Amino acid sequence: MKDFDVIIIGGSSAGLSAGMALGRAMRKVLIIDSGKPCNRQTPHSHNFFTRDGQTPHEILTIAREQTLKYPTITLLHDEAIQYTPVTNGFEVSTISGKTFSAKKIILAAGIKDQMPDIPGFAECWGISAIHCPYCHGYEYGHQHTGIIANGEMAFELAKLISNWTKELTVFTNGKSTLTDAQQTIILNNNIRLVEDKIEALDHHNGQVTAIRLQNGAEIKLMALYARLPFVQHSDGALQLGCQFTEVGYIQVDAKQKTTIPGVYAAGDSTSPIRAIANAVNSGTMAGIMANLELIDEAFLPSR
Incomplete structure (x- = not known):
């Protein structure tokens, strides 16, 4: 498959929760994930009901299994490097040379912390x-x-x-x-x-x-x-022309919409509250709102 309803950039908590919401809405979804979550060194995660104290890897494994049971969701282990607006949507190309299209994009790749020059x-x-x-x-x-x-x-x-x-x-x-x-x-x-x-x-x-x-x-x-300085893990928002906050987060509204029509964002790339629960909440909201926008566009007015 090359054509999808929604392409999600990032397959961690925010991206998978957006994918699940869209999969349950029977949308064709592609999740592109580079496999580099920012919490990969963290030994235990907390403040997330039913999973308190588990490792991020354990939580992510369960989330991935439950999300991918929906047959319209595809997970691709790759890295998106080029984002191009086209008629009726967007094209996304990956580092492996693949190109996909979608009507909507959800940016959920998170951020990269910039380590201080302190040994250890x-x-x-x-x-x-x-x-x-x-x-x-x-x-x-x-x-x-x-x-x-x-x-x-x-x-x-x-x-x-x-x-x-x-x-x-x-x-x-x-x-x-x-x-x-x-x-x-x-x-x-x-x-x-x-x-x-x-x-x-x-x-x-x-x-x-x-x-x-x-x-x-x-x-x-x-x-x-x-509190470390950071950069966006993906430059997708920059390529697409999304606006950023003063401190460098992707600017979104209450519906997780960016300033570019058809582009949503969720998770750590949009908020200083770096918790799995917050990423899941914003990802679910982005998935729901992207689906509602697709419904509105397809639901023709009466003649």
């Missing part, structure tokens, strides 16, 4: 160097915890993470850009502030044990929070 950080990311206390904070509650951030982000993270532990150290990794008022509040809450440059993270199989500073000091830790 990438190995710990998603394991003990983490982004979300709602996903992982319970397991590291009341333990020695660090935050790598500066300025407004450091202040907001310090306030947030203090709900899970009072053993907190903020590492600005250079001169602090916190305001005097913010710094006073942080110190008054018994949160340590370290401005020295970071040399490396010491860890064992991704479990951080300490931060080593360039001045030779070593601070013991069990967990570390950071």
Whole structure:
């Protein structure tokens, strides 16, 4: 098959949930997935009913099996590299040289975190160097915890993470850009502030044990929070001319519509709330709304 009702870019939580909604609407769907989910290092996922504590791989395996039982859904392990608007829809070409067409596109490929130039950080990311206390904070509650951030982000993270532990150290990794008022509040809450440059993270199989500073000091830790810069995992939204938010997410409305007609987006590429439950919700919404648009286009007015 070369022609589909909807092509979905990305076969993780958002893409599969969009596919299931469309498969149950008996739509011909192609899901193109490169097999590189951003949570592939994460040992356990939380805050998702019926699957709390399972690995992302286990959850994804179940989701894929249940989605692909619908006969109108096809999963292709490939990478989409070219997106072209055509009459009545779009064409998508892949790195393997295949080209497909569809009336609608759902972008659900997620984002790629940009790792800081700190030895050991990438190995710990998603394991003990983490982004979300709602996903992982319970397991590291009341333990020695660090935050790598500066300025407004450091202040907001310090306030947030203090709900899970009072053993907190903020590492600005250079001169602090916190305001005097913010710094006073942080110190008054018994949160340590370290401005020295970071040399490396010491860890064992991704479990951080300490931060080593360039001045030779070593601070013991069990967990570390950071909010990393990111880029879109796919440049499909850019090629199609979709607008982005100021911080780089694909701009969508409440129906997961982008600013380009016929193009929807869901999951981490559209929202800072990086949780499986949120990805599933937005993916289902994108699938439903794409199907409703197809219905509206096919349902002819009376003559």
